[in-house]
Amino acid sequence: MLLNQFLLLAAALFCLGVYGVLTRRNGVLVLMSVELILNAVNINLVAFGAFQDNVVGDVFAVFVIAVAAAEVGVGLAMVLLMYRNRKSIDFTEVDMMRG
Amino acid sequence: MTLLAQVASDFNELTSSEVDIAQNIAFGMIAAVMLFSAFRTVTTANVVHAALYLVIVLAGVAALFILLGSDFVGATQVLVYIGAIIVLFLFGIMLTKARLGDDESVESERRGMGALVGILLLVVMGYALVDTFENAELTFGEPEPIAYVPTEVTVGDVPTPVLEALPDVFAGLGDDDEVTISQADFDSLVPEVQRRVPGAEVFGNNKQIADSIFSQYIVPFEAVSVLLLAALIGAIVVARKE
Numbered sequence: 001m002l003l004n005q006f007l008l009l010a011a012a013l014f015c016l017g018v019y020g021v022l023t024r025r026n027g028v029l030v031l032m033s034v035e036l037i038l039n040a041v042n043i044n045l046v047a048f049g050a051f052q053d054n055v056v057g058d059v060f061a062v063f064v065i066a067v068a069a070a071e072v073g074v075g076l077a078m079v080l081l082m083y084r085n086r087k088s089i090d091f092t093e094v095d096m097m098r099g
Numbered sequence: 100m101t102l103l104a105q106v107a108s109d110f111n112e113l114t115s116s117e118v119d120i121a122q123n124i125a126f127g128m129i130a131a132v133m134l135f136s137a138f139r140t141v142t143t144a145n146v147v148h149a150a151l152y153l154v155i156v157l158a159g160v161a162a163l164f165i166l167l168g169s170d171f172v173g174a175t176q177v178l179v180y181i182g183a184i185i186v187l188f189l190f191g192i193m194l195t196k197a198r199l200g201d202d203e204s205v206e207s208e209r210r211g212m213g214a215l216v217g218i219l220l221l222v223v224m225g226y227a228l229v230d231t232f233e234n235a236e237l238t239f240g241e242p243e244p245i246a247y248v249p250t251e252v253t254v255g256d257v258p259t260p261v262l263e264a265l266p267d268v269f270a271g272l273g274d275d276d277e278v279t280i281s282q283a284d285f286d287s288l289v290p291e292v293q294r295r296v297p298g299a300e301v302f303g304n305n306k307q308i309a310d311s312i313f314s315q316y317i318v319p320f321e322a323v324s325v326l327l328l329a330a331l332i333g334a335i336v337v338a339r340k341e
Contacts, residue, residue, distance in 0.1 A: 002232075
């Protein structure tokens with residue numbers, strides 16, 4: 001297997017995630033797109049780890065998974081708070097901090 | 100002799116390339132399913148369907164990890180992502196009553212800009228990757244020999260394949276007798292049987308991962324545990340009613 005086939009697949013996943021973050025308005029769906037991006041990074045880490053024949057890539061991928069879990073927990077709590085205060089989770093309507 | 104060596108090397112060449120073909124077919128199928136599901140995740144109007152397509156993408160990522168020989172990360176991916184994070188997402192969807200069915204249609208302007216950014220990013224990254232890594236091969240090399248510490252075992256506890264492979268060692272012994280399989284006997288076995296012998300060390304690279312997490316990377320590990328605690332408390336504080 002070529003290293004590049006993994007890296008290009010991860011790049012495609014990353015770009016789909018970016019597209020989702022930019023176009024989605026529903027807060028939960030934006031968080032899902034962020035998960036796509038994090039997974040693309042994880043594929044890169046593990047592929048480079050296998051390429052260099054060491055386990056550092058695996059170790060960092062596990063750390064990324066843990067951080068992603070924390071991020072989803074806090075992110076969904078914020079979406080819930082926003083829903084309770086405004087009865088909407090449309091990210092385009094969030095302008096409370098506009099100067 | 101040289102002819103024999105030639106044939107042997109040809110045979111090795113053939114089998115390793117056959118393995119490579121099988122790996123490439125597996126990769127192609129996983130990649131196609133993943134790309135389709137990822138595309139549907141970011142385009143489908145139904146919020147619940149988006150979460151279910153995301154499950155397929157995450158399972159595909161776990162399959163890629165296993166294809167790359169990182170079974171520990173693959174198992175973690177299934178446990179944490181598919182097991183926990185997706186459930187969290189489904190709870191988020193239910194609790195926000197996001198009108199199960201539609202993400203109010205995206206304005207075409209935003210969609211156009213998003214597609215432009217995504218495609219530009221893909222072109223730039225793709226060019227950089229192809230230019231840098233051209234035909235770098237992932238080589239997995241010969242599997243390392245299985246380590247073995249000769250230990251005394253009860254005959255009744257020895258798995259059947261090992262008993263059948265070493266009839267001389269176990270001849271005339273009852274189930275309660277104790278026996279030690281010598282290193283020479285162990286070396287005479289094929290790897291499939293070797294890993295069944297009591298005392299053989301078969302942990303793959305999981306042992307190395309555990310070693311580096313709990314020695315070299317102990318500080319990041321502790322930092323992540325504090326981060327998880329902080330995220331837990333933060334989520335409760337943010338989401339609780341006043």
